[in-house]
Amino acid sequence: MTARTTAPPPPLHVRDVTVRFAGLTALDDVSFTVAPGSVHAVIGPNGAGKSTCFNVLSGLYRPAAGTVHLGDTELTRLAPHKIAGLGVARTFQNIVTTQGTVADNLMLGRHALSRAGFTASALRLPGARREQREHLARARELAELTGLAEHFDAPVAALSYGDRKRVEFARALCLEPRVLLLDEPVAGMNAAERVRTAEVIRTVREELGLSVLLVEHDMGLVMRLADEVTVLDFGKAIAHGTPEEVQRDPEVLRAYLGTEADGPTDSGEDAA
Numbered sequence: 328m329t330a331r332t333t334a335p336p337p338p339l340h341v342r343d344v345t346v347r348f349a350g351l352t353a354l355d356d357v358s359f360t361v362a363p364g365s366v367h368a369v370i371g372p373n374g375a376g377k378s379t380c381f382n383v384l385s386g387l388y389r390p391a392a393g394t395v396h397l398g399d400t401e402l403t404r405l406a407p408h409k410i411a412g413l414g415v416a417r418t419f420q421n422i423v424t425t426q427g428t429v430a431d432n433l434m435l436g437r438h439a440l441s442r443a444g445f446t447a448s449a450l451r452l453p454g455a456r457r458e459q460r461e462h463l464a465r466a467r468e469l470a471e472l473t474g475l476a477e478h479f480d481a482p483v484a485a486l487s488y489g490d491r492k493r494v495e496f497a498r499a500l501c502l503e504p505r506v507l508l509l510d511e512p513v514a515g516m517n518a519a520e521r522v523r524t525a526e527v528i529r530t531v532r533e534e535l536g537l538s539v540l541l542v543e544h545d546m547g548l549v550m551r552l553a554d555e556v557t558v559l560d561f562g563k564a565i566a567h568g569t570p571e572e573v574q575r576d577p578e579v580l581r582a583y584l585g586t587e588a589d590g591p592t593d594s595g596e597d598a599a
């Protein structure tokens with residue numbers, strides 16, 4: 328029994344967000360909405376503002392203007408741990424765990440949800456022990472869902488790169504998010520690992536009913552997985568729509584260097 332959420336997640340609204348670094352406008356009045364339970368991708372050429380957008384959503388950057396809301400709750404300018412606590416969890420592009428076992432890493436994710444205090448856990452009081460067992464059972468379920476069950480007690484350092492990246496993914500899921508932000512989830516993976524990760528993302532969305540917002544350069548993954556795509560270019564949102572719509576959008580083709588051949592097309596050898 329993996330499903331936890333009974334109600335669909337609230338929509339995530341990004342409204343008129345602007346971020347400036349000295350003279351550079353990294354995000355310029357960007358708006359989009361991640362619909363409940365959807366997979367929404369943010370794409371764009373290098374330097375378009377995708378990471379900046381993620382950093383605003385997860386509380387690492389404060390926008391000069393604009394707001395982010397999860398349903399009616401405003402997230403703008405909250406600290407990252409508060410945003411995570413409100414149900415928006417993220418993975419990082421370049422952080423891949425090498426310490427401890429898979430179980431240890433997933434339990435770190437559960438730690439934020441722990442009701443028993445540190446002292447009660449350290450003293451192994453009965454309530455804390457029960458809670459610990461429940462968290463471990465849930466961590467095991469999420470390891471199964473992300474294809475890591477057979478490695479649950481294995482040291483992370485012994486896993487393949489793709490499996491290690493999925494440990495990060497599973498750890499974010501351990502926060503029981505309603506919206507999951509995935510920053511280049513298949514970056515650096517080989518073709519087989521990309522296919523596997525795409526399947527896992529699809530399964531997780533279906534089983535847990537959460538919304539997924541992803542930044543990804545692998546257009547095969549984006550085109551097959553996303554319900555909706557927002558295209559950024561030089562900090563502006565130049566297109567929104569289904570993968571098919573944005574692939575045909577002349578503005579998008581121009582942003583990806585002018586011709587259809589250079590555009591965000593699916594090469595056919597990518598994920599899923």
Ligand SMILES: Nc1ncnc2c1ncn2[C@@H]1O[C@H](COP(=O)(O)OP(=O)(O)OP(=O)(O)O)[C@@H](O)[C@H]1O
Nearest residue numbers: 348351352353371372373374375376377378379380
């Ligand atoms: N901390 C920062 N200080 C100054 N400029 C920054 C900072 N972070 C990003 N930028 C600039 O803001 C713009 C948007 O960068 P961002 O990293 O968001 O783009 P991106 O779409 O994620 O690019 P990539 O696909 O290459 O990762 C770029 O011109 C970048 O150089």
